[in-house]
Amino acid sequence: MASFLDTLFGGGAEKDAANANRGLYQNYFGYGQDFLGQGYQTGQQNLNSATDLYKNLAGQYGKGTSLYLDALGINGADAAKNAQSAFTTSPGYQQGIDAGLDAINRRRAAAGMANSGNADLDALNFAQNNQNQQYNNWLSALSGVNQNNITATQGQAAGYGSLADLASQYAQNQTGLLGNYTSGMTSANNLEAAGKAAGAKNLLGAGLSLASLAAGGGFGGLGSALKSGTSALGLGNLFMGGGSPSGY
Structure with missing residues (x-):
């Protein structure tokens, strides 16, 4: 803590307050950096x-999206053929056609028309209609997978955007903390x-x-000292305990 003389002549009280600040x-600043980090x-x-x-998720659903684009012909004729092959070998495709044809054959056999041209035409129409229906259902399912892929990709992009926002906010907070610290230290220096x-x-x-007192003859020998060349600064040093001025 500053002494009385240091407080009076050296700004000791302000210095103590500035050091405390x-x-x-x-x-x-230190704790703030830790908390922000x-x-x-x-x-x-x-x-x-x-x-x-x-x-x-985007990686998993992406396979379905690629197959969906192939089936639509977007990726070329060869890709469309591969999609068609994937459809015809999908689970349940052949079983559905076989079950339908068996039902037609049984009905025609019971009516005595098993070997008729109408029976063959019915079987052909059924197979084509069944295939078209299944294919449309298959495309609809792939479309749903594609939408899931879009949603997952959007979520991934949003995550990257949030990381960028977090980094930006962190930088702003650090800048604000540094500004507050600098302002406080400046105030302490000014104080x-x-x-x-x-x-x-x-x-x-x-x-x-x-x-002035010495020039007017006050303090006895002090006036003589001034008249012999003692400066005001030397008297100040003497007053603060800094030693005898020249001439003493």
């Missing part, structure tokens, strides 16, 4: 986990400087007062 702002790391980890889940300036004025005022 610096300590507080240093703690504020912890929050950023936690948010980044959670967002990365969520984004990875969407990424995995100390103001104290030193006030102390210098007090010291100068004291020296001038002593010089």
Whole structure:
């Protein structure tokens, strides 16, 4: 803690206050950085986990999307043939046609028309209609998978966007923290400087007062010392315990 003379002539009280303020702002800056860093790391980890889940989903649904585009002919004739092959070998396709044809054959046999041309035509129409229906249902199912892929991809993109927003907010918070810290340290420096300036004025005022008294013959030998060349600054040093001025 500053002494009385240091407070009066050296801005000691302001210096003490400024040092205390610096300590507080240093703690504020250090703890603030830790808290911001912890929050950023936690948010980044959670967002990365969520984004990875969407990424995995997009990868799984992406296979269905590729097959859907192939079936629509978007990826070329060869890709469309491969999609058609995937459809005809899909589970339940052949079983559905076989079951329908068996039902037609039994009905025609019971009516004595098993080998008629009408029976063959009915079987052909059934097979074509059944295939068309199943194919449309298959495309509809692939369309749903494609929509799931779009949703998963959008979720992944949103996760990356959230990570970018988090990084941007973290940078802004760090900048704000640094600005507050700098402002506080500047205020502390200004406070100390103001104290030193006030102390210098007090010291100068004291020296001038002593010089005035000495010039008027006060303090006995003090006046003689001034007349022999002792400066106001030397008297100030003497007043503050800094030693004897020249001439003593």
